[in-house]
Amino acid sequence: MKFYYHPISSYCQKVLVAMYEKGIDFEPHVIALMDPEERAKYREVYPMGKVPLLIVDDDHLIPESSTIIEYLDEIAEPKLVFGDAEQRAEQRRKIRFKDRMFDLYLNESVSTLLFQSMKPESKRDQERIDTAKFRIDTMYGFMEQELGEQPYANGEKFSMSDCAATPALFYAQRAAPFDGHKNISAYWGRLASRPSVQRVISEAEPHVRAFMKEDAAA
């Protein structure tokens, strides 16, 4: 299978965590989205121009991070969207719900704060910043409470929703620190100790530092 991605992209990181958890081999196609020519060429493959994208059997396109993970779940263990026989539908719906919450309200908001912080102050959009801060605060409140009762977002086992939380919390360290939330900090510690997450972070860090013009020694 061919995987179109960039190591800096949070939605690609989410899928990479799932791939590494499952030990799936893929043919890597790294797309430099900042390069207009490469972007135009990529749109010939996938007109929406978004990464991640998986291509299987040469011509079957599977876009969208959650859809890709659900596809991978059908072909390789361990399952990341699961449920016991009795409450299968409800448990799967809960995993999907948290996956959506992390993508739409945490990850998107953290990205907004990061991108806004890179603009000159006069060009920043205060309304977008305020909305992002409100959503992050709301998510942190919700997560802090739930993670006091369970090690992972959906209980005892690592799931697709944890794949979604990983890039959001990785970038949140730069844009919206969660140090004051002890349960979220402990959760991040658990995520960051997984080999899949360590690999994703080590592949992303050099790109993130270059993009954010950070000193490697910092």
Ligand SMILES: N[C@@H](CCC(=O)N[C@@H](CS)C(=O)NCC(=O)O)C(=O)O
């Ligand atoms: N809902 C999509 C979001 C994908 C997405 O926004 N990817 C970004 C990179 S993190 C992208 O492709 N940006 C380029 C663009 O918007 O044209 C998913 O879950 O895969």
